[in-house]
Amino acid sequence: MLTSAGANAEIRYRIQKGAHDAFEVDAETGVVTVSGPLDFDRRSSYDIRLVAVDGGVPALSGTATLTVSVMNKNDKVPTFLPSTQRAHVSEDAPAGRVVLHLNATDADAAPVVVSKDEEGAEQRTGGLAFSLVQPVYAVDADGAPVRTDEFLSFFRLDEFTGELSVAPSSSSSSTASGRGALNRAAAAVITLTVAATDLSADPPQHGYGTAVITIVDVNDFPPEFAVS
Ligand SMILES: [Ca+2]
Ligand SMILES: [Ca+2]
Secondary structure (H helix, E strand, O other): OOOHHHHHHHEEEEEEEEOOEEEEEEEOOOOEEEEOOOOOOOEEEEEEEEEEEOOOOOOOEEEEEEEEOOOOOOOOOOEEEEEEEEEEEEOOOOOOOEEOOOEEOOOOOOOOOEEEEEOOEEEEEEEEEEEEEEEEEEEEOOOOOOOOOOHHHHHEEOOOOOOOOOOOOOOHHHHHHHOOOOOOOOOEEEEEEEEEOOOOOOOOOOEEEEEEEEEEOOOOOOOOOOOO
């Protein structure tokens, strides 16, 4: 068995590469520690190359690679990008017309999985769930606040896709004319608070944004040309 005596026995450790400023090594003990917060969503694995050098002349060195796998924690909340999302829609838009496709991201939400149950109905897990929450408000075409929240019935929000679309009209005359539920006389500029929820987090994580929908006037009565 070979031994080193005196200065030769004083081994010094250092990190050669691969720590990306997330780890450090104690030069004397060789103990590797975490030096800052780790984030699986940015880097999930490290190959840290360690060098040990003794105090001899000439110095002898050895290297080893330490592989560290970072485990994910669901620590990111959903975020709307941008936080305020705007759209214009004509007041005569038909039911089902997509007004706005809400855009939110979450770095560590479970991936979307769509499957069919025994009866053939779609089951969906993962991703983000979209919803409308308070506060909501609207102004009329003159900019005056609207006192009722009747305008909430103008839209449908697809919980999974984030598509906000024109709802079917409850009035038979509107349905007959092919129009959806939009009624610019009741509310012209509508501000909705939207939520995106990561249900794969425990507890679920919520992010909030704002959707501003402007209902644009159309001429209900096409112009009649006077023939002279
Ligand atoms: Ca994470
Ligand atoms: Ca998350």
